[in-house]
Amino acid sequence: xxxxxxxxxxxxGILILIxxxxxxxxxxxxxxxxxxxxxxxxxxxxxxxxxxxxxxSVKVIFQL
Amino acid sequence: xxxxxxxxxxxxxxVILTLLKKEKPEIAIQISLAVGIVIFLFMLGKITLxxxxxxxxxxxxxxxxxxxxxxxxxxxxxYLASLGIEMCRxxxxxxxxxxxxxxxxxxxxxxxxxxxxxxxxxxxxIMP
Numbered sequence: 001x002x003x004x005x006x007x008x009x010x011x012x013g014i015l016i017l018i019x020x021x022x023x024x025x026x027x028x029x030x031x032x033x034x035x036x037x038x039x040x041x042x043x044x045x046x047x048x049x050x051x052x053x054x055x056x057s058v059k060v061i062f063q064l
Numbered sequence: 065x066x067x068x069x070x071x072x073x074x075x076x077x078x079v080i081l082t083l084l085k086k087e088k089p090e091i092a093i094q095i096s097l098a099v100g101i102v103i104f105l106f107m108l109g110k111i112t113l114x115x116x117x118x119x120x121x122x123x124x125x126x127x128x129x130x131x132x133x134x135x136x137x138x139x140x141x142x143y144l145a146s147l148g149i150e151m152c153r154x155x156x157x158x159x160x161x162x163x164x165x166x167x168x169x170x171x172x173x174x175x176x177x178x179x180x181x182x183x184x185x186x187x188x189x190i191m192p
Binding site for chain 1: 090
């Protein structure tokens, strides 16, 4: 399951890259930055989910 | 067998990161963090196995479990701290990395104080 998550994040990243370039070519700078920010927030949510799982498992294993 | 899966993930992620590094460094850092965490979660089963066997050995050698718990805590702290330090160095934030290092050292020393006290008591008992 986790491996799919990484590729999902990478896919979103590449999608944002393409969209960003697309909007830049069409001279729509503000939409480009909005798309980048939106994608960044989505990816950050996923990564935070992973980080919380990491902290829970480390707490259990190392009795932190 | 697991090493093959881990290697596959790592290599693919490395290629994707080089693509994203130039254009979108902020996403590249998050992907490398995600890969690091997934590989750790992947290794959970083996880590618990190792720790349980170490605890059994400690029980047989009748070492008190409190010291083993302290050692386990210290190992956990060093792992988390090194994860954070490498992540910050990857993001060219060396100042933050050294702050994490500094904090981790202080925490580890504070955890190790009971063990040092126990050793001191033992030595004083032995001294004539």
